[in-house]
Amino acid sequence: xxxxxxxSRYLVKRTGEKVFLECVQDMDHENMFWYRxxxxxxxxxxxxxxxxxxxxxxxxxxxxxxxxxxxxxFSLILESASTNQTSMYLCASSLLxxxxxxxxxxxGTQLSVL
Amino acid sequence: AxxxxxxxxxxxxxxxETVTLSCTYDTSESDxxxxxxxxxxxxxxxxxxxxxxxxxxxxxxxxxxVNFQKAAKSFSLKISDSQLGDAAMYFCAYRIQGAQKLVxxxxxxxxxxx
Numbered sequence: 747x748x749x750x751x752x753x754s755r756y757l758v759k760r761t762g763e764k765v766f767l768e769c770v771q772d773m774d775h776e777n778m779f780w781y782r783x784x785x786x787x788x789x790x791x792x793x794x795x796x797x798x799x800x801x802x803x804x805x806x807x808x809x810x811x812x813x814x815x816x817x818x819x820f821s822l823i824l825e826s827a828s829t830n831q832t833s834m835y836l837c838a839s840s841l842l843x844x845x846x847x848x849x850x851x852x853x854g855t856q857l858s859v860l
Numbered sequence: 861a862x863x864x865x866x867x868x869x870x871x872x873x874x875x876x877e878t879v880t881l882s883c884t885y886d887t888s889e890s891d892x893x894x895x896x897x898x899x900x901x902x903x904x905x906x907x908x909x910x911x912x913x914x915x916x917x918x919x920x921x922x923x924x925x926v927n928f929q930k931a932a933k934s935f936s937l938k939i940s941d942s943q944l945g946d947a948a949m950y951f952c953a954y955r956i957q958g959a960q961k962l963v964x965x966x967x968x969x970x971x972x973x974x
Contacts, residue, residue, distance in 0.1 A: 777960050786869070788951060789964040796960055804961065836905065842960070848895070849962060851905035 749773070752837050752852035759859050765824040767855050769837030776842035778820035779849065780804075780812065783834040792835075795820055796842060827859045862887045864954050866965035873942045874973050880927075881937045881968050883952030891957035894928065894935045899949040899967075908950070911935065939970075947972045 753768035771778065777796050781789040781804075791804030793812040801812050809831060813821045820839075824831055834856050838849040863886045873879035885894070896908040911919045911928050918926050923940045939946055952965040 779961065781964075786966055788864075788866075788966040789953075789962075791961050791963075794961055834903070836903075838905070840960070848907040848910065849897075849905070854903040 750837055750839055750850050750852040752835075752855050754855050755853065757855055757857045759824075759827050759857065761828060761859060763824075763827050763859075765827050765857070765859075767822040767824075767835055767837075767857070769820045769822070769839075769852055770818050771820075771837075771839040771850065772818065773839065773850070774817065775839035775850070776817075777840045778814065779838040779840075780810075780820065780822045781836045781838065782806065783836055783854070789836065792822065827857075829859050831857065832859045833857060862889075862954060862956065862963050864952055864963050864965035866950075866952055866968050868968045869966070870969045870971070872971040872973055873939075875942055875944060877942055878938060878940045879942055879970065881939075881950050881952075881970065883935045883937070883965055885933050885935065885952075885954050885963075887933065887954065887956070889956050893955045893957070894926075895953040895955070895962065896924070896926070896935075896937045897951045897953060897964075898946075899951065900945075900947070905951075909937065942972050944972050944974065946970060 750771045779794040780792040795801045795814040811823045837852040892913045894911045898906045909921045927936045949967045953962040
């Protein structure tokens with residue numbers, strides 16, 4: 747079974763803190779994604795990566811950065827957390843093939859910024 | 861920009877009945893994929909069904925089927941013989957052929973009444 751593991755299920759941070767959200771997948775997938783999920787807005791793409799050290803901005807990259815030093819790991823960084831970044835963060839991975847392959851998701855990190 | 865719209869924030873159905881969740885999308889592309897994902901309370905996103913736009917035949921997966929109307933840009937999900945385990949958030953998603961990222965709708969929360 748493909749497994750996408752997010753390091754924390756719940757996280758509470760203070761405004762201005764630097765926050766790291768970690769995601770690891772074990773199926774040698776090329777693509778990795780960070781989505782943010784908010785009620786009424788669905789999932790919105792923050793960043794994605796299709797290879798080591800490669801990254802592309804999604805729809806809402808402001809206030810976030812990412813790091814992909816190894817194929818299996820994709821980190822989301824909030825340089826200076828703000829209250830409007832309180833949200834559910836979902837990591838996902840997929841193969842690079844263009845056959846409509848599905849995304850495999852982690853169980854999400856519920857981040858609260860106080 | 862591609863958008864996906866789910867106009868029903870919440871739906872409910874009696875156990876064993878049939879329910880249809882609506883999804884419309886906006887695109888100028890001709891080759892793309894459409895997906896329905898389920899997110900139960902565990903938060904783990906699960907692929908329910910996918911449809912290739914070039915296929916006229918509607919996809920089916922056991923009790924789940926879609927009504928794909930390409931000209932109308934509509935992609936509804938029908939769940940037959942609803943079961944308590946079907947209770948979840950359901951997200952419609954879209955991906956252009958050649959692109960790696962998915963665009964998601966706002967989600968529909970489905971409640972199953974025993």
